[in-house]
Amino acid sequence: MERSVPLMSMMAALLWLALLATATEEDRVNKSTSAADMPFWSTATPKEDEQHQFDGGFSSLDGMLQWAVGHSDPVKLKETAQGVQRLSHEELKQGQMEIKELMEKLKMPSDAELMQIAIDDLNNLSLPLEDRHRALQELLILVEPIDNANDLHKLGGLTAVVTELNNPNPEIRSISAWILGKASQNNPVVQNQILELGTLAKLMEMACSSFIEESTKALYTISSLVRDNLSGQDLFYMEAGDVMLQNILSNSSVDIRLRRKSVFLLADLIHCQLDLQENKAEPPIFSNHFFLKSVVDLIASTDLDLQEKALYAVKNLLMLRYSDALVFKEVCELDVMLSRMKQQLEQLIVYDKFKEYAMDVESLRREVELIFLGKLDKVKGIADFEFGH
Numbered sequence: 001m002e003r004s005v006p007l008m009s010m011m012a013a014l015l016w017l018a019l020l021a022t023a024t025e026e027d028r029v030n031k032s033t034s035a036a037d038m039p040f041w042s043t044a045t046p047k048e049d050e051q052h053q054f055d056g057g058f059s060s061l062d063g064m065l066q067w068a069v070g071h072s073d074p075v076k077l078k079e080t081a082q083g084v085q086r087l088s089h090e091e092l093k094q095g096q097m098e099i100k101e102l103m104e105k106l107k108m109p110s111d112a113e114l115m116q117i118a119i120d121d122l123n124n125l126s127l128p129l130e131d132r133h134r135a136l137q138e139l140l141i142l143v144e145p146i147d148n149a150n151d152l153h154k155l156g157g158l159t160a161v162v163t164e165l166n167n168p169n170p171e172i173r174s175i176s177a178w179i180l181g182k183a184s185q186n187n188p189v190v191q192n193q194i195l196e197l198g199t200l201a202k203l204m205e206m207a208c209s210s211f212i213e214e215s216t217k218a219l220y221t222i223s224s225l226v227r228d229n230l231s232g233q234d235l236f237y238m239e240a241g242d243v244m245l246q247n248i249l250s251n252s253s254v255d256i257r258l259r260r261k262s263v264f265l266l267a268d269l270i271h272c273q274l275d276l277q278e279n280k281a282e283p284p285i286f287s288n289h290f291f292l293k294s295v296v297d298l299i300a301s302t303d304l305d306l307q308e309k310a311l312y313a314v315k316n317l318l319m320l321r322y323s324d325a326l327v328f329k330e331v332c333e334l335d336v337m338l339s340r341m342k343q344q345l346e347q348l349i350v351y352d353k354f355k356e357y358a359m360d361v362e363s364l365r366r367e368v369e370l371i372f373l374g375k376l377d378k379v380k381g382i383a384d385f386e387f388g389h
């Protein structure tokens with residue numbers, strides 16, 4: 001593979017640079033070397049991604065550098081570093097010049113060029129599956145900086161990746177969805193571009209896949225696409241996204257990762273409703289008793305993460321103007337669930353390992369309880385008033 005050659009040389013150069021940086025500046029010795037300290041990298045900040053795991057490849061240049069350092073012989077590395085330390089200022093300058101020249105000779109392709117190569121590969125119908133997968137993995141890394149994500153559509157990348165959502169191979173579909181999710185995360189421009197390509201329906205179908213990698217990546221991408229985007233959310237409801245969420249949340253045999261992501265998306269959707277309560281009809285799902293009960297039931301989950309996210313979603317549900325406290329009491333038994341959770345947290349708080357977490361969740365639980373009781377009091381007040389007259 002042609003491209004792997006410059007990559008290896010680049011790593012060698014990186015390693016050399018790392019040595020120079022650490023050996024010449026005392027105060028840097030203890031700091032981990034960061035790619036941002038290097039003169040060659042654009043420091044466009046990679047976006048937060050809720051999924052850090054990555055099977056193969058490097059999630060960032062930092063990661064690549066760490067890999068290079070980690071895979072070098074530490075004794076040799078140290079010797080080299082000591083050697084570098086003995087060099088005079090002029091010699092170091094000379095070394096740096098040589099690296100610069102080397103990098104120029106290598107003609108490091110720009111990110112846009114690298115994206116273009118990957119996209120051309122995707123558009124090549126005779127490309128074997130393995131290479132297609134590799135091209136997608138490269139794009140997954142390349143779309144992380146926001147500038148690259150913004151360039152993707154111009155280069156024909158979005159269309160090429162969206163096409164891959166229909167690939168018969170589920171892994172190809174998963175990674176393609178992941179790229180779209182990463183590129184659109186906190187990026188309204190790319191959100192719009194992808195929504196306009198009409199991908200939401202396909203992603204919803206994928207979210208129901210029995211291949212768990214595919215369903216979790218699709219759900220992650222759906223969340224990225226509709227976050228803070230009202231027309232995206234309208235589309236989501238039109239495609240029966242609420243029914244999808246209900247099916248996932250009410251079914252305890254569904255994979256826990258999918259359930260966590262669903263309840264997180266739900267909390268997000270309700271949060272958006274809170275901001276525009278005054279002038280928008282509520283999605284009917286938020287007053288559906290069966291649905292509300294499935295969400296409240298998650299508070300009893302044995303998965304701490306799911307439990308906390310469910311609590312947060314319940315808080316948002318209670319804060320909706322039209323939510324009915326009596327339904328939460330009589331249908332969902334929220335009071336019972338909350339006091340059971342309180343006991344559970346009291347047991348957890350004894351363990352040092354969980355103490356901080358348990359205290360945080362307890363304060364959220366208490367908050368939910370107060371909102372709930374406040375709302376309940378109001379309803380009771382009205383009822384007393386009506387019956388009294």
Ligand SMILES: *[C@@H]1O[C@H](CO)[C@@H](O)[C@H](O)[C@H]1NC(C)=O
Pocket residue numbers: 029030
């Ligand atoms: C850095 O490492 C040196 C030697 O290992 C040590 O003496 C020094 O205290 C460390 N500096 C900091 C800021 O940790």
Ligand SMILES: *[C@@H]1O[C@H](CO)[C@@H](O)[C@H](O)[C@H]1NC(C)=O
Pocket residue numbers: 124125126127128
């Ligand atoms: C498409 O891929 C095949 C197989 O790798 C290669 O031989 C061919 O040159 C590629 N076509 C284009 C237009 O790049």
Ligand SMILES: *[C@@H]1O[C@H](CO)[C@@H](O)[C@H](O)[C@H]1NC(C)=O
Pocket residue numbers: 188191192195196228229230231232
């Ligand atoms: C959401 O996406 C649509 C395209 O589907 C776009 O027209 C709209 O401006 C976006 N809204 C926000 C708030 O970003």
Ligand SMILES: *[C@@H]1O[C@H](CO)[C@@H](O)[C@H](O)[C@H]1NC(C)=O
Pocket residue numbers: 247251252253254255
């Ligand atoms: C619940 O989820 C499991 C696993 O995904 C699935 O096999 C089953 O059909 C679902 N049950 C219902 C009632 O949807």
